Amino acid sequence: MFETTGKKAKELLAYYQAKLDEEAREAKKNGKLVCWSASVAPSEFCVTMDIAMVYPETHAAGIGARKGALDLLEVADRKGYSLDCCSYGRVNMGYMELLKEEAITGKTPETLANSPAARVPLPDLVITCNNICNTLLKWYENLAVELDIPCIVIDVPFNHTMPIPEYAKEYIADQFRNAIAQLEVICGKPFDYKKFKEVREQTQRSVAQWNRIAALSHYKPSPLNCFDLFNYMALIVCARSRDYAEITFRRFADEIEENLKNGVYAFKGAEKTRITWEGIAVWPYLGHTFKSLKGLGSIMTGSAYPGLWNLSYDANDESLHGMAEAYTRIYINTCLENKVNVLLDIVNGGQCDGVAYHLNRSCKLMSFLNVETAEIIKEKTGKPYVSFDGDQTDPRNFAPAQFDTRVQALAEMMEQQIAGEAE
């Protein structure tokens, strides 16, 4: 039994991440079900049914960060996947193909044996949700067909008009009920509604601690660099419906609050400028982007990306409309006006001096409105911005030199503006 008392948040993070993969492998070994899930698909149903969960996006991000993406991208390439398809998806399809080959031949393909990827088992079912893109529909269609397994779809229609209408919530809640029926068939047992309520409550406790961490970047100087959220994000994705996330986030928030109380800041007093990073991290170059900004004295105190998992809802609401709303209101699933308002809160909340927009070759939804978003945010805040080309997991689409030049320019503009305000 792992003793959590006295452990640092960082240790808890590493422990639980490894534990989740181990649980999935154990489940497979013991003939229990394994589900691959989209990162912001509702986890509540499968967790209620005691299904082991694997999150391909987090898995792919980990592979990217460990410099193992290229080998798997090549496997996907050979299968006919265009370089234009999302690199998370391609890494995952490549990984799936290797696992499948291993399962069929009984031999571990060399690429798989040499991959730094965390070993996860093949799924028995998949669940997807398009609240962060429609690519997740296409990707999971392919997983389901290539593995001949069931696919649960939670469709959250794009909210072209806000607030979210009741009929949309009703449609999503109906799908929740349908997913329950599907799971009862897949698992061969009735759905445990009492446990479902507990899982919803657990999810809310995890989300509350997650939000508690995110709010700590509002202090100036900041005790938190939001780059840390990119790391801790693994658990809000993979374990928000378990206590693993809550325990880890509570510890991390406690640590930061303690630091704040003692005047210990992320940049040890050398925080020159504060930025919002809009978009997904560039995982293969996470270290580079972090160091490059740090070298400029620029701290990340705003990022809307971790906010995707601000899935707060009323756990007592049996109509599930609140839960439906939480899963559909993700800012990139809403109209431009709402998207801008969410980002504006991030920029203002983090007391940011500027914004860096990631023009992500892998993510059309998080890129094609960047120009409009940036212009409106600039108009409303007067803060400068830059855009850089990148990719979440395909290292070929990111040029460190371009990134450095762009963030240097941003730092100069921010410093100039701060100096101007001081005069």
Add this chain to the structure above:
Amino acid sequence: MSKYETILSQLKDVAANPKKAMDDYKAETGKGAIGILPLYAPEELVHATGYLPMGIWGGQKTITKARTYLPAFACSIMQQVMELQCEGAYDELAAVLISVPCDTLKCLSQKWKGTSPVIVFTHPQNRGLEAANKFLVEEYKIVKRKLEEIVGEPITNAAIEASIKVYNENRAVMREFVKVAADYPQIIDPVARHAVFKSRMFMEKSKHTALVKELIEEIKAMPVEPWTGKKVVVTGILVEPNELLDIFKENGIAIVADDLAQESRQIRIDVLDGEEAPLYRLAKVWQRMYGCSVATDTKKYRGKMLLDMVEQTGADAIVVAMMKFCDPEEWDYPVMYRQFEEKGVKNIMIEVDQEATAFEQVRTRLQSFVEMM
């Protein structure tokens, strides 16, 4: 010029001059036009207003202005639409109707640069559920209300029912045309075939139906000649510009069936008759749609559908016309490709870029593909 040639030339003119088609319609009826973006919309509602529904499927511009608003990795068709928006090409439209079945269209729906009002609606993707139909009815109610505001008068159920009849007939006639085109490739070459489809985007549908009916009659009066070239089924978003279709023609390739979003996918599903209200029956069309990359299908029937089409038409091969940077289509491809290969059906992928002016690569590839067959 024979009668069928006259009709074809008329349809080709409309396909090539949408602006003129719109101006003529306005002069004739005193009513305006409403733009419809890809891929699917309840066009019957627009037709019921008396306004002319105009398809907006890109063009053949050199991209300059659009670069400011879209990175190079946006699909070719939306680059074109953005370029044309920036030029004010759509500003005479009374409104523009945009559905958002892919991530690119979600973004495009939020950044229209023209002056026409934009009406956005979302298709549900969990299409098997009755809840999805109900959701779509609510979306269509909003579309209807906004259209009524724009045209300044209510759209009656009687008018919608009449439009449904017009559209069902047009779809049925176009499905027949597809068969006739397959039987008479000497007369309906790939460019002509495309023009018949494209012109339906810029014409009042009953007029289009009448012309196509006449065309079919004229052609069917002639004897069916044996085809010495090759026959293919084409799948994708669209095959444009005409220079690309000319390559098919040059190489003796007849298109005997298509699964193009701009062509046969538009005529695949009719609105069913029944007691239910027209908006509900229009919504059901989306539920019954199949074989399209933006209509979620966890069984991925599209590959099998294409293989069936090959069998039914006696086609020699499948041509995948891949719209550049269209990720829904790109995600379908690896599964379809595997299925074609497993069945031993010859297939080739060619890239479609509306901005393209040089076609040597496609020419060489299609040439050697035909030789290989």
